[in-house]
Amino acid sequence: MTIFARPRTASPMEAARWSPRRQLATNLRSVFGRAYPRLIGLAREPSWTFFEVLLPFLTTSAFVFVYRALDAPAEYIGFVVLGGAMTAFWINVVWMMGAQLWWEKDAGNLELYFTTPIDLMSVLLGMALGGLVASCLRAGVVLLVGTVVYGVSFGVDQWVLLLAVFVLTLTALYGFGMVLASLFLLWGREAFHLAQLLQEPVYFLSGLNFPVARLGMLGALAISTLPLAVGLDAMRQLAFPGGVATYGTPSPEIEAALLVAMTCFFLLAARFMLRTIERMARHEGRLTTRGD
Amino acid sequence: MEPTVAAFDRHALRATRSRRDGWRDTWRGYRTAARLGWRVEANWADPILFLTYSVAKPLAGALILVVMLEVVSGGGADEYRAFIVVGSALWSFVIAGLSGLAMSVLDDRERYRMLKYLYISPTSLAVLLLGRGTARFAMGGIGAAVTLAVGVLFLGVPFDPAVMDVPLLLASMALGLSGVIALGVVFAAVVLQTRQDSWSYPEAVAGALFLLVGAVFPLAVLPMPVQALGLVTPLTWWVAAVREALFPDAVSSIAGPGSLYTRLTGVTEPDRWVLLICLLATTVLVTLGAMLTFRVSERRAKDRGLIDQTTGT
Numbered sequence: 001m002t003i004f005a006r007p008r009t010a011s012p013m014e015a016a017r018w019s020p021r022r023q024l025a026t027n028l029r030s031v032f033g034r035a036y037p038r039l040i041g042l043a044r045e046p047s048w049t050f051f052e053v054l055l056p057f058l059t060t061s062a063f064v065f066v067y068r069a070l071d072a073p074a075e076y077i078g079f080v081v082l083g084g085a086m087t088a089f090w091i092n093v094v095w096m097m098g099a100q101l102w103w104e105k106d107a108g109n110l111e112l113y114f115t116t117p118i119d120l121m122s123v124l125l126g127m128a129l130g131g132l133v134a135s136c137l138r139a140g141v142v143l144l145v146g147t148v149v150y151g152v153s154f155g156v157d158q159w160v161l162l163l164a165v166f167v168l169t170l171t172a173l174y175g176f177g178m179v180l181a182s183l184f185l186l187w188g189r190e191a192f193h194l195a196q197l198l199q200e201p202v203y204f205l206s207g208l209n210f211p212v213a214r215l216g217m218l219g220a221l222a223i224s225t226l227p228l229a230v231g232l233d234a235m236r237q238l239a240f241p242g243g244v245a246t247y248g249t250p251s252p253e254i255e256a257a258l259l260v261a262m263t264c265f266f267l268l269a270a271r272f273m274l275r276t277i278e279r280m281a282r283h284e285g286r287l288t289t290r291g292d
Numbered sequence: 293m294e295p296t297v298a299a300f301d302r303h304a305l306r307a308t309r310s311r312r313d314g315w316r317d318t319w320r321g322y323r324t325a326a327r328l329g330w331r332v333e334a335n336w337a338d339p340i341l342f343l344t345y346s347v348a349k350p351l352a353g354a355l356i357l358v359v360m361l362e363v364v365s366g367g368g369a370d371e372y373r374a375f376i377v378v379g380s381a382l383w384s385f386v387i388a389g390l391s392g393l394a395m396s397v398l399d400d401r402e403r404y405r406m407l408k409y410l411y412i413s414p415t416s417l418a419v420l421l422l423g424r425g426t427a428r429f430a431m432g433g434i435g436a437a438v439t440l441a442v443g444v445l446f447l448g449v450p451f452d453p454a455v456m457d458v459p460l461l462l463a464s465m466a467l468g469l470s471g472v473i474a475l476g477v478v479f480a481a482v483v484l485q486t487r488q489d490s491w492s493y494p495e496a497v498a499g500a501l502f503l504l505v506g507a508v509f510p511l512a513v514l515p516m517p518v519q520a521l522g523l524v525t526p527l528t529w530w531v532a533a534v535r536e537a538l539f540p541d542a543v544s545s546i547a548g549p550g551s552l553y554t555r556l557t558g559v560t561e562p563d564r565w566v567l568l569i570c571l572l573a574t575t576v577l578v579t580l581g582a583m584l585t586f587r588v589s590e591r592r593a594k595d596r597g598l599i600d601q602t603t604g605t
Contacts, residue, residue, distance in 0.1 A: 047486050051493040059499030062508065066357065069509035070372070072364040095492065106403055193345040200352035209356055210363045 011278070016117035027122040034126025038096075042134060053138045060084030060142050063209045064150050075243045076210070078154065079236060081146035083208035086169075086235075088138035090228050093173045094198045096131040097124060098180030102191040110185075114281045120274045124181055128174045154239045161252060162238040168259035169231025175266030176227055182273035206232055213248030223249060227262050230255050321415030325423025329396065333427045350384035350435035351442060357508055358447055370450055374539045377443035379507035381436040382468075382531055386501065388432025389472035391494035392425030393480035398491060400424070401602065408600035418586055421480050422473070429473075451538070460564050461537035464571060468530030471575040474582040475527075481582075481589035484598060506545030507531050511552070519552040526578050529571035536567060 009015040013023060042048060063080045101124075104110045113123055146152060156162055180198075184191035205222040206212060206229035212219040213233075222229035234255035236243075250258070334342050357376045361369060401407040410420050443449040479497060483490045502508070504521055505528040511519045522528045523546070532546050544561045547553045554560055562570075593599050 041487070045487040047490075047493075051490070051496045055496035055500040058503045059496070062499070062503040063360070065503065065513050066360055066376075066509045067364065069513045070361065070364040070369070076360075076364070091492070193341055197341075197345050197348055200349045200356070204352040204356045204359070210360050214359060214363055 012115055012117040013119065018117065023117075026117065027119055030116075030118040030122040031126040031129065034123050035130035036126075038127065038130025039133060048134065052134065053141050056084070056088065056138055057142050057145055060087075060146060061149075064146070074152070075240050077150050078152040078240055079211070080209050081143060081150065081152050082236060082239060083203075083232060084146065085139040085143040086228065086232055087203065087208065088135040088142065089132075089170060089173055090202065091199070092128075092131045092135040093177035094180065094195050097127055097174065097177030098184050098198070099191050099195045100124075100127050101181045101185045105185065110281075114278055120278060121178065121271065124178050124270075124274075128177065132170075155241055156239055157241060158238055158252070161256065162235060165231060165234045165238065165252060165256050165259065168256060168263060169227055169235070172227035172231065172259050172262040172266055175263055175270055178270030179266055179273060182270065182277050185277055202226065202228065205229060208232070211236070211248070219249070223255070224258070227259065227266075230258050230262070234259070318415060318419050321413070322419050322423040322426075325415075325420045326426040329392075329424040329427035330430070332399070332424075333431065346431045346434050347438045350381065350387075350432075350439045353383065354380040354439045354443065354447075358443075370448065371539075371542055373447060374443075374449045374451070374542050375535065375545070376508050377440065377447060377449050378535045378538060378542070379531055379545075381439035381443065382534060383498070383502065383507055384435035384439065385429070385432045385469065385472055386475075386527060387495060387498045388428045388435075389425070389469070389476040390479050390498050392428030392432075393421045393473075393476040394483045394490070394494045395428070396421045396424035397480050397483050401599070405600075405602060411594075411599050417590060418477065418480075422477075425473075425476055425480075429469075455540055457537040457540065457564065460533060460568070463568055464530055464533035464537060467568070467571045467575050468526065468534065471526030471530060471571070471578055474575065474579040477582040478578075478585050481586040484589045484593045501525070501527060504528070505531055510543060510545050510548055512548045512550040512554075516552050523553065523570075524574060524577075526571055526574035529567055529574060532562070533564070533567040533571055536564060 016023075018026070060080060060083075063084070064077050067076045067080065101110060104113065113120060147154075184194060187194060203209075205215070205218065206226055207215060207219060207222070208228075211233075212222060212229050215222065219229070223233060224230075233249050234252040237249070237252045237255075249255070354377055357380055358373060361372060361376060365372070397407065400410060411417055413420070440449075444451040479494055483493060486493070503514075504518065505525055506522060507527075511522050511528070514522065528546065532544065535542050535545065547557075547559060547561050549560075553562065559566075
């Protein structure tokens with residue numbers, strides 16, 4: 001037996017035989033390492049501020065003008081502005097997380113992730129945090145400018161609950177994004193089509209520009225499965241309390257509990273699925289092949 | 293003899309290119325690029341998923357607007373329903389036209405890394421990109437047709453084939469689609485200069501144009517300077533002309549009380565000839581601008597080495 005012979009291990013992390021402290025430190029470094037190119041990329045190519053921050057505001061404005069053309073109550077304009085802000089996070093989840101492992105495979109980086117002694121969730125968390133900066137900026141601009149330009153008035157009484165719902169929505173969304181990342185990787189080239197499919201249809205089912213309760217059973221189904229639908233509805237109820245348009249859905253407290261359940265479910269599902277694809281990648285050696 | 297830089301005769305290359313770049317070669321290059329584009333888009337996807345994807349996106353976009361209308365009007369406003377369905381159906385052409393060419397640049401440069409080889413092939417880059425974009429354009433057409441059909445069959449859009457103005461429809465579609473392609477060329481020129489992460493730019497631009505052109509609401513609700521911008525865009529006249537051809541009684545997106553058009557002309561609804569002439573004039577303007585922009589962008593990309601540069605972030 002030579003010094004190169006090593007016992008079989010379940011993962012590169014196990015093979016590294018690091019202390020828990022070193023594992024944690026390495027994973028934290030991975031989070032930062034994966035967030036870094038996204039953050040630095042923002043500074044290197046300023047065109048994104050125009051295309052990804054200012055133009056989406058104009059898209060949101062189009063829906064505001066639809067309601068204005070219909071002489072809708074001012075509350076609906078607030079709905080559109082809030083919905084427009086939340087799309088930033090959804091797009092980030094679908095494109096910058098869901099489809100990202102697939103892009104990484106295309107770029108030839110995926111096999112490096114599978115062979116390094118880090119948890120794949122650290123890489124995805126790094127992507128999430130890196131992308132979150134741009135998304136927060138975009139959402140903030142839509143919310144702030146929309147509020148000022150279109151005179152939206154919020155009547156928030158429960159700030160703490162609103163903040164909790166927002167954070168829970170983001171964690172559930174990013175957990176969902178991690179699940180999508182594994183699925184998109186398995187579905188290969190169709191990932192691009194699936195990512196497209198998860199935009200307008202999900203906006204419709206989540207009631208992005210109108211109260212989701214108006215969709216009846218479809219809306220109820222969306223509230224029980226889509227973090228965007230339940231989070232958006234809870235935030236609307238808290239931001240525009242007493243509005244007739246929020247009638248017909250569970251209370252914000254119940255929706256917050258739903259979001260907690262979704263967060264746990266999606267994070268556990270993501271962990272299971274990432275482990276599964278990691279195992280598949282090592283055993284079958286196909287997942288990391290470019291052009292599969 | 294050792295080869296030198298001087299041995300490479302750029303003028304000779306240009307002459308060879310122009311000799312071989314006749315209509316037949318151009319057509320062959322376009323056809324090949326279009327076939328490749330279709331295969332990239334459709335052949336590698338599951339057919340059911342591909343069809344669902346082609347149709348679900350524009351349909352969901354139209355449904356969002358129809359539900360918004362229902363929420364506010366409570367099922368009244370039939371004429372506005374037709375207005376919204378036509379606007380959102382045509383919009384799938386705009387998204388497809390804008391993203392088709394731009395995505396071809398990004399795909400071929402960043403993913404397949406073939407743009408440099410395409411660039412040095414005898415067919416012009418613009419023709420190859422147009423070919424690659426044709427597949428997406430066709431998908432946009434499928435989405436538009438299905439959205440209109442669903443609108444008429446299930447969403448209560450009052451469509452009467454007897455009153456349809458077919459010549460106006462054909463002429464406006466021909467001109468309007470040319471305008472969309474010209475805007476697509478402009479956008480391909482833009483992404484030749486930007487980084488890999490520009491994947492989302494075409495949809496962002498299409499979303500912004502959605503505000504300007506009266507696709508889903510009359511221009512009269514916009515501030516006057518924004519209306520003026522809308523009136524110099526071919527898409528505004530295209531959407532209005534198609535709407536006029538399909539639903540002559542629909543609300544005008546261009547004229548009406550509070551609109552810049554009515555203030556300038558005193559007319560409350562532009563007739564079909566005005567729509568066509570304005571569409572022709574703005575399309576010619578945008579096409580000339582697109583050709584110029586693409587030429588400048590291509591030259592700059594060549595000078596700065598952007599054609600074979602990948603910019604992964």
